[in-house]
Amino acid sequence: MKQPNRPVLMPSEVSERVGPFDLFAGWSSRIASRAAFFTICVLLVVVWLPSFFLIHDLDTWQLIINTVTTIITFLMVALLQNSQTRTDQAVQHKLNAIADGLADLMEHIAAGGDRGDLGQDLVELRTAVGIEEHESTSRNGRGRETANGAR
DSSP states (O other): OOOTTSOOOOGGGSOSOOOHHHHHHHHHHHHHTSHHHHHHHHHHHHHHGGGHHHHOOHHHHHHHHHHHHHHHHHHHHHHHHHHHHHHHHHHHHHHHHHHHHHHHHHHHHHHTOOSHHHHHHHHHHHHHTTGGGSOOSSSSSTTOOOTTSOO
16 A cells, blocks of 8 residues: 655665665675575584583573674664665665566557656666665655655
8 A cells, every 4th residue: 555655766866875874784684695604504503512510500601602703693674674675665666667568568558648657657667777876874864865866
């Protein structure tokens, strides 16, 4: 359901600027999804296991791994949620372009109209390709400029 106070964004209206946090979250998401990251996590546990012989206190030993894993989990959830949100927004912009293009095509066929609307839809569909590379959670809100410079 469309919200009345928020316009539908088309791919050409998405800002090319991506904030530093979005870039970092994207980089972190790519790293965390690799086997090397999993290997580092396993190594963390392997290094932690024999540390019991140095600490000699079961409660402190468990507290160390619980604290470290909780902090890492907390930070990774925030970063991965940012990446997922940007991906969802990019998919939505692509769907908007496809739906608008199909609606205009159906209207054009039904009415035998001109090709003006179809040309703009073609631009939007081509702009939608690769939009996830410059999707931003902080730069595509209200008050931004559109592709033609209007607010």
